[in-house]
Amino acid sequence: MPSPDSGAGIRIENLRFAYGRAGFELAIDRLEFPPGARVAVAGPSGCGKTTLLRLLAGIHVPRSGCIRVGADELSGMSDAARRRFRISRIGFVFQDFELVDYLAVRENILLPYYVNSALDLNAAARDRAGYLAQRMGIADKLGRCVTRLSQGERQRVAICRALVANPSVLLCDEPTGNLDPANKSLIVDLLFENAAETGATVICVTHDRELLPRFDRTIEFPLGGAAS
């Protein structure tokens, strides 16, 4: 398990990205996220918020421009290097949770360890999974299959999984979607608390305007250079 990493600063310059010939193009001339910052990304659907998160995670490759996360320059990385970067530095809470249905809660939380030989699935990792589950209030469901959980519980499992490898950047795509107001607030509290423990930078895409005041900063999409 990687050692807790302080939050990494992120800098984007002259970024251009497009999905094939679909017509959508994301263009960001300059954007910066300071280390340890809690930044919300808001805006209408289809304006490129999720695409930005995937670019920052190294899942998508920009057509041109520069993305620097800490000391890592993503644009020039090979596929394997971006994968290693994603394993070691990024925690991702996906919009639809992206849990594996046939695995139990514990196994879903530890999934990054199961699929990456670079991560050592040792007692410390298992302890951390248990600790995160306890903090998220799902410790009693660790052995339960995720298909038997409520939406809120599944959301917490996804957050635990994003945090389990102590990422320096936590990317969250609508982490409170489909949740009631009480649970929304609770999830954000838990997210911030756990990120604060490692000093991770939090970038959170959300449609929920009520949550925006809780972030250090809000970036409204489309940006000046962003187009759809």
Next chain:
Amino acid sequence: MRSLFLVWRYMAAHRGKSAILVVCIALTAYLPLTVHALLREFERDWTRRAASTPLVAGAKGSRFDLALHALYFRAQPPGTILERDIDDLRAQGLGTVIPLHSRYTAQKTPVVGTTLDYFGFRGLDIADGDGLAMLGDCVVGARAARDLEIGPGDRILTDPENVFDVSGTQPLHLRVVGVLAESGTADDSAIFVDIKTAWVVAGIGHGHMDLRSEEADDAVLRREENRIVANAALENHIEIGAENVASFHFHGERGDMPVTAAIVVPPDGKAAAILRGRYQSRESVVQVLVPREVVGEMLALLLRARAILDANVLLVAGSTVLFLILVIALSLRLRKAELEIMFHLGCARLTVARLVALELLFVLMGGLAVASVLVAATVRLAPILLGGSVVP
């Protein structure tokens, strides 16, 4: 290990799909594997029985029929030779000659007339009861005894040659004196009698009341100086016992008695070659053959048939592979989201491929394991189902 764990969890969660794939592969592999295994057993049985029988002598005609008859008592021989021919063979001094006479059955089980030499030659031991001692005695093969539910002290009636021929051979009650130990060969499914008893079964010998006595007057047509002619009222004994065994007799010369085949056991290869050479002339009414060669020819025919079967199996296997490819392609399509999750979490494409390959490997191994168990069970049960050995 982590990959194995994930594959195991996936297969356990999709038990139905995994089981169907395993069954498909198992059934596809089962048929050709079973055919091969049974043919191997079949070849082994045939070769062993043939190899343990150095030479077979019999009437000229189909070599296959003669070999099958002498080895398995199943096919009808191409003809009969005479006891005189057996004496000629013995007179060569080139080996032990064991005559066989097997044309009749008792409750569909072949009745084999032979001499005591046969039991020694085949290494047949009596498991229950005693050996042949008297005319009318029989010892029964282990499987025949089980199937017919008979044992020492029981009687078994021979089958009439033709139920509509009232003037034909009369059925004879054979007295079961012993049961042979199981040998796993055709001997298990036969009833053995002394060759003279076989001649009685064939109607060449018989026993009846003493026509010289006064009680037999009703059965006498006329008395001449040196012979008595019986009428239709004369009844033959249908069972041979101590009280009537002396009345049994054979009409004609012993040398004219029929023998359907003979096993010849020469002391060495040279004697066997000399014997074969002496009976190769066109004029000879007896042929001497090497069962191993004849069975080898039959197996060669069988192997050609197996080649056709193998080609058919290849087609089935090909279609199964295509079916598997389709299933895997559809499975990957269904699992696309799940595999994308793993990729998003930093899993290498190669690792994803390894997971799928491992899953396929498990399914293949499972299928082959199930097929192996089925094949082993089939091969084990085949002798029971087919009767004593794989060879009918």
